[in-house]
Amino acid sequence: MDTVRTIADLRDRVAAWRTGGHRVGLVPTMGGLHEGHLSLVRLARERADRVVATLFVNPGQFAPNEDFDAYPRDEAADKSMFADAGAGLLFAPEIAEIYPDGHTTKVEVQGLSQILEGEFRPHFFIGVATVVSKLLIQAMADVAVFGEKDYQQLQVITRMARDLDIPTEIVGAPTVREADGLAMSSRNQYLSEAERAQAPALHATITGIAAAVAEGGDPDALCREGAAKLEAAGFRQVDYVTVRDAETLAPLEDAGRPGRVLAAAWLGKARLIDNVAV
Amino acid sequence: MDTVRTIADLRDRVAAWRTGGHRVGLVPTMGGLHEGHLSLVRLARERADRVVATLFVNPGQFAPNEDFDAYPRDEAADKSMFADAGAGLLFAPEIAEIYPDGHTTKVEVQGLSQILEGEFRPHFFIGVATVVSKLLIQAMADVAVFGEKDYQQLQVITRMARDLDIPTEIVGAPTVREADGLAMSSRNQYLSEAERAQAPALHATITGIAAAVAEGGDPDALCREGAAKLEAAGFRQVDYVTVRDAETLAPLEDAGRPGRVLAAAWLGKARLIDNVAV
Numbered sequence: 001m002d003t004v005r006t007i008a009d010l011r012d013r014v015a016a017w018r019t020g021g022h023r024v025g026l027v028p029t030m031g032g033l034h035e036g037h038l039s040l041v042r043l044a045r046e047r048a049d050r051v052v053a054t055l056f057v058n059p060g061q062f063a064p065n066e067d068f069d070a071y072p073r074d075e076a077a078d079k080s081m082f083a084d085a086g087a088g089l090l091f092a093p094e095i096a097e098i099y100p101d102g103h104t105t106k107v108e109v110q111g112l113s114q115i116l117e118g119e120f121r122p123h124f125f126i127g128v129a130t131v132v133s134k135l136l137i138q139a140m141a142d143v144a145v146f147g148e149k150d151y152q153q154l155q156v157i158t159r160m161a162r163d164l165d166i167p168t169e170i171v172g173a174p175t176v177r178e179a180d181g182l183a184m185s186s187r188n189q190y191l192s193e194a195e196r197a198q199a200p201a202l203h204a205t206i207t208g209i210a211a212a213v214a215e216g217g218d219p220d221a222l223c224r225e226g227a228a229k230l231e232a233a234g235f236r237q238v239d240y241v242t243v244r245d246a247e248t249l250a251p252l253e254d255a256g257r258p259g260r261v262l263a264a265a266w267l268g269k270a271r272l273i274d275n276v277a278v
Numbered sequence: 279m280d281t282v283r284t285i286a287d288l289r290d291r292v293a294a295w296r297t298g299g300h301r302v303g304l305v306p307t308m309g310g311l312h313e314g315h316l317s318l319v320r321l322a323r324e325r326a327d328r329v330v331a332t333l334f335v336n337p338g339q340f341a342p343n344e345d346f347d348a349y350p351r352d353e354a355a356d357k358s359m360f361a362d363a364g365a366g367l368l369f370a371p372e373i374a375e376i377y378p379d380g381h382t383t384k385v386e387v388q389g390l391s392q393i394l395e396g397e398f399r400p401h402f403f404i405g406v407a408t409v410v411s412k413l414l415i416q417a418m419a420d421v422a423v424f425g426e427k428d429y430q431q432l433q434v435i436t437r438m439a440r441d442l443d444i445p446t447e448i449v450g451a452p453t454v455r456e457a458d459g460l461a462m463s464s465r466n467q468y469l470s471e472a473e474r475a476q477a478p479a480l481h482a483t484i485t486g487i488a489a490a491v492a493e494g495g496d497p498d499a500l501c502r503e504g505a506a507k508l509e510a511a512g513f514r515q516v517d518y519v520t521v522r523d524a525e526t527l528a529p530l531e532d533a534g535r536p537g538r539v540l541a542a543a544w545l546g547k548a549r550l551i552d553n554v555a556v
Contacts, residue, residue, distance in 0.1 A: 104388040105407070134441075
């Protein structure tokens with residue numbers, strides 16, 4: 001599997017695949033690969049003949065106090081894993097290729113970007129929508145795959161691609177979990193051994209809420225109880241535990257609509273997020 | 279010349295042209311056509327084999343107090359003029375085709391959008407950048423032509439297309455003027471006969487400033503005098519008269535860089551803008 005570092009080279013490779021009659025898939029990542037990322041590549045391979053995996057730790061989605069410098073980086077290991085999972089090309093650009101001098105354009109999905117994660121990380125989804133719109137326009141793939149683990153991000157990207165008429169189908173892939181339920185995440189490696197043992201409480205709690213809501217329980221009361229359970233389990237701060245409309249992420253008013261339980265909480269140095277369907 | 283009203287139909291037509299080996303040009307307009315628009319179509323025809331003209335009065339770039347409802351609309355007349363100028367297809371979508379329910383994504387060229395016109399029309403360039411990014415992504419033309427008459431808009435669009443990696447070359451076309459120097463504009467029809475006689479003072483004033491700056495005159499002093507001349511000539515309010523860097527639109531610090539004189543002023547109900555090279 002080759003690595004390309006420029007948009008021009010990426011486009012040449014994609015054009016050659018298209019000339020060959022191939023459907024093209026795209027899997028944008030920030031590296032720090034785990035089984036969850038590889039499941040995205042495999043799903044993309046099911047939907048397309050050739051898959052571009054991208055590796056770009058996007059400074060635009062980190063606040064100054066966040067972990068941009070500490071974010072795990074190991075291109076050689078990531079490349080090997082991408083290749084084993086079936087990717088046909090690695091696009092690993094330098095920062096200046098994505099954000100050349102004088103780059104000031106931002107893409108924002110208003111509304112959807114301001115709630116939940118957006119309340120705690122105000123610039124996060126502007127950074128995500130901007131870089132993903134660029135990657136989609138650069139690759140012009142038939143299909144792009146993103147994980148449901150970052151559920152709000154998936155909704156933001158889906159809306160952005162639709163709103164900007166980007167002709168790439170956005171597909172969500174189910175969250176891959178450890179045996180004890182913890183959602184796989186590049187940031188799990190920030191957990192100490194003791195915290196790692198406490199972490200599965202997040203998935204257990206939201207799964208319990210989803211089951212209780214499905215049986216007619218009161219979402220607000222269940223979420224309050226859930227937050228208390230997380231604190232009792234060792235989480236030092238609960239940013240939110242909430243039940244939302246699965247598409248708009250607005251508070252779930254209509255019990256007939258698909259719902260989603262979403263939560264974010266801090267365990268030691270790691271901010272963990274997770275979500276499950278009601 | 280056919281008219282299409284959906285993005286899908288637009289893409290089908292462009293794809294058919296591409297299959298035929300043709301280069302494709304795009305000329306986005308809000309209608310209210312005059313000779314200036316037709317010069318854009320002719321320039322696009324020089325740069326491409328087939329030209330899509332678009333006709334869409336974009337609500338996203340009008341503030342609530344602006345002239346969205348009054349903006350001149352005559353699709354049949356515009357279509358006939360486009361065809362005569364050499365366009366091969368008219369794309370005239372309904373508002374719901376461009377902004378479907380739940381459309382909340384905005385594109386903003388930060389910095390460049392906040393100065394000059396952006397100070398007086400804070401949402402204008404967000405509306406322009408959003409709709410033009412969509413039209414560019416919809417058509418995926420080789421080249422798109424915009425008038426230098428809206429000089430800051432041309433810079434915003436050029437930067438936006440570069441920043442989002444949209445693979446369409448953005449080309450500026452020289453301003454077309456009446457015999458007395460007044461820049462052609464759809465909004466000139468808001469002028470009374472008396473105001474129309476006063477209007478050429480705008481071009482005369484900025485042309486004088488450009489000549490004096492080229493000869494070493496002090497830009498600030500010249501612009502102050504220019505604003506006073508416009509008020510003496512009957513303009514009821516001068517929003518700005520300024521000399522800027524031709525690319526960044528920052529205040530012109532380095533006399534070696536290309537400069538641009540830009541002005542905006544109100545004459546009766548019409549807000550006129552114009553610009554010339556130093």
